Structures are given as C-alpha cells and as structure tokens.
Amino acid sequence: MNEEQYADVKKLMETFQRFAKADWRRETRWGIKASEIRALLAIQDICRYNEHGANVSDISKKLHVTSPTITQIMKSLTAHGLIERSTDARDKRMTTIKLTARGEEITGKAMARYRTVFTGLKESLGKEQTDTLVHLLDQVYAYFKEASMLDDE
Template sequence: MEESNDIARQLLHSLMQFRSHFRPKAYKGLKPSEYKLLFTIKSAKKHHGVDLTVSSLSKYLQVTAPSVTQLINRLETDGLVERRMDTNDRRSVKVMLTEEGEKVTKMVIQAYLERLQGFIDFFGEEKSRQLADSLSEMMEYFAQNDFSSNWDEWR
C-alpha cells in the first residue's frame, strides 16, 4: 500500500508539473481559460459539426454561464469569437470562431505540436507511443468512473 501511495504521489506531482510547464505562451495576452474556450469551440465544430451555446460551453467546461459569458465578451472584443442567432431557434445564440479566432487557434495548436515533437525526438518514438497509450487508458479510466462530479464536493 505504501508503494502504491508513492506512485500516486509521483503521478500527481508529474501531472501538476506537466500542466504548469505545458501551458501555451501568451498570445495577444490570452489566458489559459480563453485558449480552452477557443479549443472547445473549434473541436465541437470540427469533430461534431456543431456550434455551441453559452449553456453548452458552460456544461462542457464545468464553469458557470456568467464565467463563460465573461470569456466570450473578452474574446469577442479581441475579434476571436462572434455570437450568432440560431436560424432554427431564434431564442438560441451560438458562439463561433471568427477568421482571426481560427487563425490564432491554429497557431497555438501548431505551437503545442512542435513542443510535443521536440519531446518525441528527445524521448524516442517507442517510449512516446507507450506514454500516449498509457495516458489514453488513464483518461478512459477517469471517464468511466466519472470523477469529475466529485470535484463539486471540494468547492
């Protein structure tokens, strides 16, 4: 049990270190939460063919609707997102990337990919593949066990 605790602590420490070192460099003064919103909008459109509402962004990002609205307001001021009325449901407003938002999101994704490619070159393809597979299994485990709902108890 003691060794298992040591492994858990090492994983926690490594994940926290990774998170702090892997944040994107500030582009146009954007915050990590704003990048995450841009990536979420892009991913929903690319992988599911849908534009998201403030409510759906709020649920996905697990933050309040007013918090998402503040993020959208800032990104809208910067010309990175726009709101459009849903043509099928005039009560619904969709949030979409502008052309500039697409450009910025692509640049940041490319920067991430270049950093990861540097790591793959350093670590080796085989070990990198094993790490990627292990991280995918880890995410599957957490998704199946839905630990996200437990975080509400900590607030």
C-alpha cells in the same frame, strides 16, 4: 502500507503536483489566456462539423467545464474581436458562435505551436515511449474519471 510502497505513492503524488503547478497550460499568448485559446480551438473543431456554429453548451461539453465558465470566456473573446455571436435562425433562444478572421488566425498559430511542442516531445521520447506514454495517460485519465465518480456516492 510499507515504507517502499509509501515512497512509490509519494513519488507519484509529487510528479502529479509538478504538472498541477506547471504554467504551460496557463500561459498567456497573443494577448489572451490559455483557457481562451482552448475555447477558440473547441469552437473551430465544433464548427468544422456544424456549419451553423457552436453554442455554449457544445463548447462546455467539449472542454468539460461549466456553461457559466464558458459564458465568461465568450465575453472576453467577443471583447477581443475573436468570435462573433448571433441568434440562431432556427431557434431564436440559441446563440451561435463562430470565429472571426482574427480568431481563425489565433487558432492557426496555436495549432502550429501545439504541433511543434508535441512533435518535439515525440522526437525526444521516440515512437515506442510516446505510444507507451499515450497508453498510460489514457489509463490514468480513465482511473481518475472512475475514481471521481466514486466520490459522488
């Protein structure tokens, strides 16, 4: 690798490191962690298509995290009164999860905030650059997903 190529790779690595260190995905709002907000939004989305409610496995798949991680988040959300858990009437081994009224309120606030932030980003970049960014980020995601699969071999 020549010096110019190394400089380009180093710049790319530094940019990704800035995102890794950014607190915007970890900040606490409304008394709960960002990971808990993402879980609430996932539950809301799952429940939109399944009137019986979500389960840990559904949420885990949607957020691409392990079931034990989701189980811990569910305990916290239950303690905050944001979700209610019940035994599935169809399968007593399954627990269904639904948002409480307070959980619905928080997801509404979160979605409003996300829309505001990403609308501002779109307005700042303009349509063409926004479309390019989305396309590039999709390519980056696909590359890292494929590269991580190679690591498992």
